[in-house]
Amino acid sequence: xxHWALTFLIVALLASLLGLGVVAGTAAYIAKVLLLVFLVLxxxxxxxxxxxxx
Numbered sequence: 001x002x003h004w005a006l007t008f009l010i011v012a013l014l015a016s017l018l019g020l021g022v023v024a025g026t027a028a029y030i031a032k033v034l035l036l037v038f039l040v041l042x043x044x045x046x047x048x049x050x051x052x053x054x
Contacts, residue, residue, distance in 0.1 A: 005034035
């Protein structure tokens with residue numbers, strides 16, 4: 001998930017350098033959403049991992 005977020009971030013940066021505003025905006029939005037999903041899953045994983053089985 002984090003890999004895809006970084007990929008879309010790089011695509012957004014390259015598109016902005018080439019003057020492709022719509023592509024850059026879309027790629028940046030997708031990168032933000034994927035990063036948010038990654039962070040939520042990371043927090044959920046930490047919370048579930050700390051629970052005891054007793």
